Amino acid sequence: MGSTFPERKYDIHHQWPTPHASQAVQSWRKFSTHIKTGIIHIDGQTLDLAAVVAIARNGVRLALSEDPSVIRRVEASVETLQAYLSKGYYLYGVNTGFGGSADTRTPDLYGLQRALMQLTQTAVLTQEDKTDSPSRHEYLESHSMPSAWTRAMTAIRCNANIRGHSAMTPNIVHSMIKLLDNDIVPIVPLRGSVSASGDLMPLSYLTGTIQGSPDVFVRVGGLKGVPRIMSAQQALNEFSIEPIVLGPKEGLSMINGTAAATAVASLGLYEANQLALVSQLLTALLSEALYANNEWAHPFIAAVRPHQGQIEAAQNIRTFLKGSRLSYGLERTKDRFSEGLAQERYALRSSPQWLSPQIEDLLSAEKQLVTELNSTSDNPVVNSEDNDIHCGANFQAAAVTSATEKVRLALQSIGKMLFSQVSEVINHDLSNGLPPNLAADDPSCSFCLKGLDIDTAAYTSELGFLANPVSNHVQSAEMHNQAINSLGLLSARQTMAAVECLSLIVANALYAGCQGVDLRTLHRTFIAGLEEPARQLVGGLFPDAHDLDRKERFFTTFWKKFEASWYDAALYDAAERSQKAAQSLVVAVFSNAQQIPIVLSVETVTSLAKSFETLILESYLRHRDEFFQNQTTPEYLGQGTKAIYLFVREKLGVPLHRGLVEHPVAGDKQGNMIDGRPKRTIGSWVSIIYAAVRDGSLYDEVFRFMEVTGGLSVAGGIHGPKAARNGLAGNGIH
Structure with a gap:
């Protein structure tokens, strides 16, 4: 019988499809384009994560598509509703009560929509949430959503309501757009939604804002500085925006929907995708710090177990390591007679297999959320084509919960992997000769990154707690009418908390990785430089x-x-x-x-x-x-790890930590300066990296590298230069 596998030479630079990385980079490109153009046109069909983030975090303007069919759809849905009511039909939420009270009937169609706001504007906001004065209660965290979440929610609700299934007049959508245009952000309670019948409570505060309620409050001008806080009534007066009077079904069309859960989930997934890609780059960097045998990233290993995520992770890591002189087993000749560990420990060696399902789950989650972004989540839904209206449950945000729980599990797994890698680099018993705690000076009285190891453990523990599912905590609500509900917003909120925890771990890993490769280079170049003097010293043994x-x-x-x-x-x-x-x-x-x-x-x-x-x-x-x-480290790094190292050292100005001399103390006789820069605690340096993770500048560096090097290949084709094999054995320090 013949061999199971055909004979094949595997080129380590062959460009396999990388769907997750390609999608993340494409989203980053779109985001950058939105920032440059300054406006996003919505049509109910094509909203994506990048657009949501650009509106939410950067204040990019929102406008309706110029396609006249968009407004025609909206107007047709209103006409269908009017025709329905003209026949004397009863319709849920238009002339009936709500939820478990749907057995009541009323002729007061306008009063019913006001009653709906009374029903839903019931959550807690403290006085500190509604004033711009400093909180008197330092122990109280905010009870309101961050403004970015609310801007995203507003944009998503606009996109849903113009799909032509809501029976909402166009002026309501225009009013929401005016809020965004004038940076008027409703102060929305953080808690109180079960995300079935939609995110009723959060969206009711958005509705109260366009109604000009004197007891709904807003933040004005937060994108440009410290926001002013005032009532919705004051804000509409100041910006000459006409308050809305809700017509039949319009209150229900505003609040029946998944916009809040989807908004927070979209913002979280956008960052999660970036964190996943950066984790692969950090794996490459930490492997160099360990002077690792990276044979585990060889394409043959993934090819014989062809999970797409594993193939992609291994390829991305190879791309980042290309040209590295601080690792071997791929580009450099494999040492088949080496002593010590015959293979790396699991945290490195199984990283492609570990990341594989996480990458695939993130792709699946994005598919779910993009579908939700361009869906109708109302009830009832208007079918203008058939002149009918249907009662259902599109507001049930189970798809959002499914997506966010996959995202949180992925983030937790990535965090656990990075923590294991960082611990290995810091622990001298595991680090292949690096000094204890990555101390650059004498380790007997310098413990450098020992505390960082403890911090990372704390973040990883919290991340593990957050990974627990939310969906199994559903409680029956509202007269047992909402007997099953998605808790989509709660799950999305926990996902944002997980993003923060993993961002902290990434900052620690990047700081430790840069310190590690510096020390690895320091010691390997020292040994290389000592070789010739040592040769001369022992030369006398052979006269x-x-x-x-x-x-x-x-x-x-x-x-x-x-x-x-x-x-x-x-x-x-x-x-x-x-x-x-x-x-x-x-x-x-x-x-x-x-x-x-x-x-x-x-x-x-x-x-x-x-x-x-x-x-x-x-x-x-x-x-x-x-x-x-003068650190010569960049000369020895791979092309990707070099880019991120230089970003930290040069653009962020975070230096190699030299040891105890770096620590700032009062009355330091030598002054609290070193080489013209201030001495800082390790936490202060890590905080600079963390800020770059959260503001996106770190990802800009990574994505630019991916574009410039052609290190990406999209599904369905091979792109970028196919690098020739280059024998680097003997080309580096040994």
């Missing part, structure tokens, strides 16, 4: 100038022992480390005495080892000082 072969064999054996002993002694201060590493020469001399042509006394060997110890210590301290002034 015969023609005895080159034996001399080289001895030195090769000795140097391997020295390298191993240098990294094995990483937990010691420089002087003691040098002493222990120098003993490698003694071991090499006595274990290879038959190769040495001269007779050596114990005293001679001891003296030679002492000279070697002095050479090591002096060379190391000199090299370390030079490295502190």
